[in-house]
Amino acid sequence: MAGIDQRIGMKLSELETPTLLLDRGACERNLLRMASFFKDRSSKLRPHFKNHKCVTLAKKQIAAGAVGMTCAKLAEAEVLVEHGFDDVLIANQVVGKIKTQRLAKLAKRARISVAIDCMEHAVAISQSAVEESSTVNLLVEVDIGMGRCGVQPGDAALELVRNIVKLPNIRFAGLQAYEGHLVNVLDREERTLRAQAAMQLAIETRDLIQSVGYKVFCISGCSSSTYDSTGALDGVDEIQAGTYATMDKQYKKLIPEFEIALSVLVRVISRPVAHKAVIDVGVKGAGCEFGLPGIRDFPDVEIPFFLAEEHCVINQCPDWQVGQLLHFIPTHACTTCNLHREILVYENDIVVEVWPIEASGKLT
Numbered sequence: 001m002a003g004i005d006q007r008i009g010m011k012l013s014e015l016e017t018p019t020l021l022l023d024r025g026a027c028e029r030n031l032l033r034m035a036s037f038f039k040d041r042s043s044k045l046r047p048h049f050k051n052h053k054c055v056t057l058a059k060k061q062i063a064a065g066a067v068g069m070t071c072a073k074l075a076e077a078e079v080l081v082e083h084g085f086d087d088v089l090i091a092n093q094v095v096g097k098i099k100t101q102r103l104a105k106l107a108k109r110a111r112i113s114v115a116i117d118c119m120e121h122a123v124a125i126s127q128s129a130v131e132e133s134s135t136v137n138l139l140v141e142v143d144i145g146m147g148r149c150g151v152q153p154g155d156a157a158l159e160l161v162r163n164i165v166k167l168p169n170i171r172f173a174g175l176q177a178y179e180g181h182l183v184n185v186l187d188r189e190e191r192t193l194r195a196q197a198a199m200q201l202a203i204e205t206r207d208l209i210q211s212v213g214y215k216v217f218c219i220s221g222c223s224s225s226t227y228d229s230t231g232a233l234d235g236v237d238e239i240q241a242g243t244y245a246t247m248d249k250q251y252k253k254l255i256p257e258f259e260i261a262l263s264v265l266v267r268v269i270s271r272p273v274a275h276k277a278v279i280d281v282g283v284k285g286a287g288c289e290f291g292l293p294g295i296r297d298f299p300d301v302e303i304p305f306f307l308a309e310e311h312c313v314i315n316q317c318p319d320w321q322v323g324q325l326l327h328f329i330p331t332h333a334c335t336t337c338n339l340h341r342e343i344l345v346y347e348n349d350i351v352v353e354v355w356p357i358e359a360s361g362k363l364t
């Protein structure tokens with residue numbers, strides 16, 4: 001039996017760096033805040049696992065009232081089912097024989113739903129499900145403006161439904177509709193109006209499909225940044241918010257009522273010349289597609305560039321010593337968690353738990 005992790009009880013100042021950290025209180029308040037929003041609503045929370053990829057945190061989301069988990073990848077869904085989750089949505093297309101076989105096998109162990117947007121997807125999944133004697137739930141993905149995957153709303157979606165319902169070992173479960181093109185609209189009112197208008201396309205498509213007799217059990221979609229707008233719409237059933245749990249620098253601008261719980265603990269490793277500091281993290285430790293990290297407690301210190309794998313150079317730094325600890329706040333929590341294998345959870349600057357990130361690097 002593995003012993004207790006030696007880092008539990010350590011002060012943050014004693015840790016090696018870079019290390020991924022989670023502020024327990026902040027994260028718990030985020031989970032509670034989101035759960036409270038959905039408590040008495042018809043729409044329910046199905047959090048997106050891609051945010052943290054950590055089973056312990058996902059279990060806390062379910063304990064707080066979420067109806068199941070959303071995943072981006074089949075391999076993430078496999079991790080969840082392995083750990084006892086019984087209702088998982090893969091909100092993406094699963095393509096290729098090996099993958100449809102894995103999907104069909106997984107559907108023997110849990111309720112598995114997956115997005116499709118053409119007959120090829122549905123036929124391949126149906127064939128694999130027949131071979132495995134399982135049933136896979138299909139959500140027809142409708143493109144409500146993002147321009148990624150998805151059949152067009154209205155007649156094209158209806159046509160696809162008409163055809164897939166004839167296939168064996170699949171069940172038409174509803175629609176997947178994600179307003180991803182609007183999640184970063186900074187003005188909240190504009191974001192709300194545009195997201196609700198986009199989601200209306202999915203709701204109208206549901207009405208059309210139901211008007212000819214096919215039951216649409218669910219519309220699933222939405223992000224952390226539209227939880228209170230799309231999530232309050234009549235006709236939207238499941239909300240796939242992810243980042244609210246950990247938060248990051250980008251989402252703080254969008255939904256400031258949630259707290260930044262995630263940070264990367266880093267150190268100054270060199271002060272080669274006056275005003276310059278070199279930090280021990282680069283693109284291998286912090287996701288930065290949405291911009292460079294912020295530095296907690298030093299809002300005025302800018303990171304001018306962040307191109308190195310393991311280093312970050314700050315040109316105008318305060319009076320930091322070699323060894324100084326800093327909390328980097330990533331702009332993108334999801335890709336940051338995918339770079340790490342564990343999260344150290346802390347309270348009052350003391351490590352209280354170490355959680356593995358079981359689905360880190362699971363890309364297939």
Ligand SMILES: Cc1ncc(COP(=O)(O)O)c(C=O)c1O
Pocket residue numbers: 048051091178180183221222223224225240241242243244
């Ligand atoms: C299909 C899908 N649903 C929901 C989300 C929302 O996640 P978040 O709350 O992290 O923006 C995403 C984000 O990429 C997504 O791709």
